[in-house]
Amino acid sequence: EAGVVQSPRYKIIEKKQPVAFWCNPISGHNTLYWYRQNLGQGPELLIRYENEEAVDDSQLPKDRFSAERLKGVDSTLKIQPAELGDSAVYLCASSLGRGREGLTEAFFGQGTRLTVV
Amino acid sequence: KQEVTQIPAALSVPEGENLVLNCSFTDSAIYNLQWFRQDPGKGLTSLLLIQSSQREQTSGRLNASLDKSSGRSTLYIAASQPGDSATYLCAVENSGYSTLTFGKGTMLLVSP
Numbered sequence: 315e316a317g318v319v320q321s322p323r324y325k326i327i328e329k330k331q332p333v334a335f336w337c338n339p340i341s342g343h344n345t346l347y348w349y350r351q352n353l354g355q356g357p358e359l360l361i362r363y364e365n366e367e368a369v370d371d372s373q374l375p376k377d378r379f380s381a382e383r384l385k386g387v388d389s390t391l392k393i394q395p396a397e398l399g400d401s402a403v404y405l406c407a408s409s410l411g412r413g414r415e416g417l418t419e420a421f422f423g424q425g426t427r428l429t430v431v
Numbered sequence: 432k433q434e435v436t437q438i439p440a441a442l443s444v445p446e447g448e449n450l451v452l453n454c455s456f457t458d459s460a461i462y463n464l465q466w467f468r469q470d471p472g473k474g475l476t477s478l479l480l481i482q483s484s485q486r487e488q489t490s491g492r493l494n495a496s497l498d499k500s501s502g503r504s505t506l507y508i509a510a511s512q513p514g515d516s517a518t519y520l521c522a523v524e525n526s527g528y529s530t531l532t533f534g535k536g537t538m539l540l541v542s543p
Contacts, residue, residue: 356533422475
């Protein structure tokens with residue numbers, strides 16, 4: 315079974331340019347997450363979806379970041395315009411959702427490494 | 432706000448040693464704790480998930496324990512191998528938040 319698929323793997327752009335990342339979660343996983351990981355740090359949540367609904371986007375910089383999850387499957391994360399400080403690895407993860415004792419196991423994609431120059 | 436700390440930040444051991452990685456969290460009101468492995472330039476691979484009602488979980492040479500009241504978890508790796516070299520991250524899900532808060536990780540190097 316395929317895991318979480320992300321594309322592209324790497325992206326280099328100039329500041330002020332737009333960029334978009336794509337994620338295809340594991341089939342049947344209702345919950346989808348976008349995380350950002352800076353060098354030497356743990357991932358930090360940007361947004362969480364339950365099916366099509368963004369249920370937690372409190373950490374998403376809404377002035378320049380946007381995300382969508384059409385039909386509750388694939389998701390895209392966009393940055394416009396990009397800034398130098400946006401250079402990081404952007405990780406997508408998915409899970410079955412909430413069980414009796416909290417979230418079920420989260421599975422991560424390979425990530426997209428963004429470099430803004 | 433939940434804070435997750437992992438000690439040590441880096442660890443280098445010879446092959447065959449048993450080792451312990453530590454994770455502590457400030458808010459004990461958690462649903463579960465998850466240990467991940469991250470290879471350079473790669474995403475995260477889930478290793479073990481411990482529900483708040485559980486004390487430990489085992490998978491092969493890995494054993495993770497959870498002491499919720501004291502805010503601590505340990506990941507024990509038996510008979511370490513060079514292939515175990517990676518960064519190990521722990522993450523907790525807070526009750527009511529439905530998100531994972533990660534530590535910065537422990538970078539492990541196992542030398543042949």
